[in-house]
Amino acid sequence: MTSAGFNVTSSLTLVGFSSLSGHSSLLFFVFLLLYLFVLFSDSLVIYIICSQRALHRPMFAFVASFLLNSLTASTLIYPKVLSDLLLSGAGLVQVSRTLCLCQGFFVSTLGGASFMLLSAMAFDRYLSICHPMHYAVLVTPAKVVLMLLFCWMLPAILGVVTTLLASRLPLCRAQLDRAFCDIYSLVSLSCGGAAAQLSRLYSLLFTAAIVFPAAFLLFSYARILFICLRRSRSFSSKALQTCLPHLLVFFNYTISVYLDLMLRRLQSNRESDSTLITSFLILVPTVLNPVVYGLKLKEVFTHVKRLLSCRRDS
Numbered sequence: 001m002t003s004a005g006f007n008v009t010s011s012l013t014l015v016g017f018s019s020l021s022g023h024s025s026l027l028f029f030v031f032l033l034l035y036l037f038v039l040f041s042d043s044l045v046i047y048i049i050c051s052q053r054a055l056h057r058p059m060f061a062f063v064a065s066f067l068l069n070s071l072t073a074s075t076l077i078y079p080k081v082l083s084d085l086l087l088s089g090a091g092l093v094q095v096s097r098t099l100c101l102c103q104g105f106f107v108s109t110l111g112g113a114s115f116m117l118l119s120a121m122a123f124d125r126y127l128s129i130c131h132p133m134h135y136a137v138l139v140t141p142a143k144v145v146l147m148l149l150f151c152w153m154l155p156a157i158l159g160v161v162t163t164l165l166a167s168r169l170p171l172c173r174a175q176l177d178r179a180f181c182d183i184y185s186l187v188s189l190s191c192g193g194a195a196a197q198l199s200r201l202y203s204l205l206f207t208a209a210i211v212f213p214a215a216f217l218l219f220s221y222a223r224i225l226f227i228c229l230r231r232s233r234s235f236s237s238k239a240l241q242t243c244l245p246h247l248l249v250f251f252n253y254t255i256s257v258y259l260d261l262m263l264r265r266l267q268s269n270r271e272s273d274s275t276l277i278t279s280f281l282i283l284v285p286t287v288l289n290p291v292v293y294g295l296k297l298k299e300v301f302t303h304v305k306r307l308l309s310c311r312r313d314s
Contacts, residue, residue: 012100012189014084014093015177028085034287035078041290042071048303055299058124058144059242063293063300065148066117066249073110074286076103077180084179097171100181105163107182112155114253119213120147121246122220129224129239158205159183217250245296252288 049055049064080103084093128135166183169190176185221243228236294304 011094011096011174012171012181013175014095014179014181015175024085024088028082031078031082031085034283035074035082038071038074038078038286038290041294042067042074044304044307045290045294045300046071048300048307052303055303058139058141059121059128060300061144061148062117062121062124063297065151066114066121067289067293069110069113069117069152070286070289073107073114076106076110078286081179095181097167100176100186101163101167101183103181104166104183104186105159107180108162108184109155109159111257112158113152115213115217116151116155117148118246118250118253119217119220120151122217123147125239125243125246126220126224130227214250214254221247241296241298245292248292248296249285249289252285252292256285 046064046067049060087093124139127138131138162183166186169187171186171189172191173189176189178185224239224243228239231239293300295301
């Protein structure tokens, strides 16, 4: 017991898919197939980008980094969900607070890095299309490495502070209506007070650090669209084709996060709603990313088709 009389809970209960406990076998099979698909498709696109010298360009370096980020997030979420479905039959799952905080840190950090990487792609496309004569000077390999480090380090630093603040909060409840842990949900279980307000404030700053790159991304693509409208049709078509995959992935992530935040604001306690949005957040972004970049980026799709046809012939 703390001095305020609150219990600092050492373990938490994840509700997850308990409302669908009768379908645990089907859920396990579906999640396993999707996880195998994500592993194969992400790894395939990353391998093609790394192995083909023609793709050793800044844009594809950002794409490979983004898919690696997505693959890491999938590996943190899918195996945990699969083990919970296998061991608990989609029932209630017990998890230690420490492990929950660790998963929350990586989920928030990788989520923030995804938006930062998408912003870096937008900046790269903006310089390539709007300032083609200076592109080689402005976007050097060294600057690409620095941008990638910044995209991962800033969310990681913010994530460490957010996680440390959340770890000090006394909890009044121990049931988390999620299939996986995140810092925002952990803070919502706290007893309140100055520490909780500070943690919520920092979470707001963390969100702002993600929203700002998103706003920059929209500005960059709006500027690209303005430039395309003033150029020839062939130039505009080629420019927009390279931007379309990034926009699709960006709106995919944005809609997922927006729906999750809306559900939290409504403070819905219905497990079916929680299960639905959790499934959406897990399935749609991770599955769509390699599909978009493997099919919509012409240079990547050409090598994917060639590699798969060679394996089929052999």
